[in-house]
Amino acid sequence: MSLPISPALPGNNQQPSDAAKRLLPWLVAVAFFMESLDTTILNTAVPAISAALHVGTLSMKAVLASYTLSLAVFIPISGWVADRFGTRRTFAFAIGLFTLGSLLCGLSSNIHLLVACRVLQGCGGSMMVPVGRLTLVRTFAKSDLLRTMSFVSIPALVAPMLGPVAGGLIVGYLHWRFIFFLNIPIGLVGLVMVYLHLPDYREETHALDVVGLIMFGSGVGLLSYVLEVFGEHTLSSREITAMLVMGLAMLGGYWMHAKTMQYPLLQLYLFRIRTFRAAVGGSFFTRLGIGGVPFLLPLLYQVGLGFTPVQSGFLLMPQALAAMSMKAMMPKLLEKVGYRWVLVSNTVVLGVLLMVFATIGLTTSVWWIVLLAFLYGGFSSLQYSAMNTLVYADTTDQESSAASTIASTMQQMSISFGVAVAGLATAFFVPENAQSAPGLMIHGLHKALLAMGVLTILSTVVFRSLKPEDGDTVSHRKAIHAGA
Structure with missing residues (x-):
């Protein structure tokens, strides 16, 4: 179903205004910063969060892994969603979902709810980076792409380095919940800027490869999980081997499946x-x-x-x-x-x-x-x-x-x-x-x-x-x- 676009805003693959071109790299850079920061800021806060939720420190590994796992699983559908519903709506949805997930993470009262909300965060984050990069590619000529990509990739390099320091300072002087609440004002401002200035590009789409999504997502999820728990002795060698074989079989099966599809995932x-x-x-x-x-x-x-x-x-x-x-x-x-x-x-x-x-x-x-x-x-x-x-x-x-x-x-x-x-x-x-x-x-x-x-x-x-x-x-x- 095609959604209407306001004629006052750049859409339907029309060339964006000069003002939109100037603001677009900044907007995408902020989204990159939010997504990248969230992968590391929790590391120094793990002891404080585990004590507050009355769980062992080792159990917090699920909180860290659930975010990266959801990123890896849902990134493959980001391009299809952007082509189907437009880069502006998809980018806004991604920021909104990431911000909502951050709010719910900060309000979580137990580790199971926190893991579920981290997955929700990851769903939003999985679309922010690829859709933002896609919007840049379609907005700027290849001759200008290098400088633009160089600029927006700075936050992706800076955020992982600031994360441990920021997490330690927040836990030391505020409260661990502010680690998640930090994303809320940034996300709200981002939503407004997306609506006003983000170009809206679309392409003709095909049916989503649901079978491929299940096979690829399951394979990556199993493989990532095996690598996360390997060496912790929480699973037996037989269980780890079985999951490793299943993950590789899923990815191999997807490779064969993709060869038979006109429009694979x-x-x-x-x-x-x-x-x-x-x-x-x-x-x-x-x-x-x-x-x-x-x-x-x-x-x-x-x-x-x-x-x-x-x-x-x-x-x-x-x-x-x-x-x-x-x-x-x-x-x-x-x-x-x-x-x-x-x-x-x-x-x-x-x-x-x-x-x-x-x-x-x-x-x-x-x-x-x-x-x-x-x-x-x-x-x-x-x-x-x-x-x-x-x-x-x-x-x-x-x-x-x-x-x-x-x-x-x-x-x-x-x-x-x-x-x-x-x-x-x-x-x-x-x-x-x-x-x-x-x-x-x-x-x-x-x-x-x-x-x-x-x-x-x-x-x-x-x-x-x-x-x-x-x-x-x-x-x-x-x-x-x-x-x-």
């Missing part, structure tokens, strides 16, 4: 495009290596070096500053040397930096830690922005929705899997009695960081499939070559 044919395949595949494998850094570094700082949660959070702040600084330099760098050179060399640098983090010990200067954090923040910012924009280098406007959906789904999966891989590496290298022996903890975390560094460097194999001219439509290099 995820348009897998896009992987035939070299730049898309390299961007999405390289992003996935790179994040397996660097995705666990927000987990490993606070553990190193707090358990190994004895810093408080707030101090540990502040040690991550230089990453955010460097990320913002790099955004101004990145377009010129890509314009000069191209995507292939940047992604191959930058991935190696990130892997080496992780190995350098493995040299931090009890006698290491705080200023050296700050310098490493600043360097890592700058290079990771360059990596994320390059991978995110290369996705759209050779896709058409009609394919942008499907490309955004796949990229966002794989990104969310890789974030969850990256933390899980880091956790598995830590469990493998850190002995059980390390909690009472900081030296053992530091030594084990050093090995985990070295392993993550090697894994990151190995992901350059994917980016080597790129050609020197790939991504020129986004980085302006074609214009330079044409005038040379």
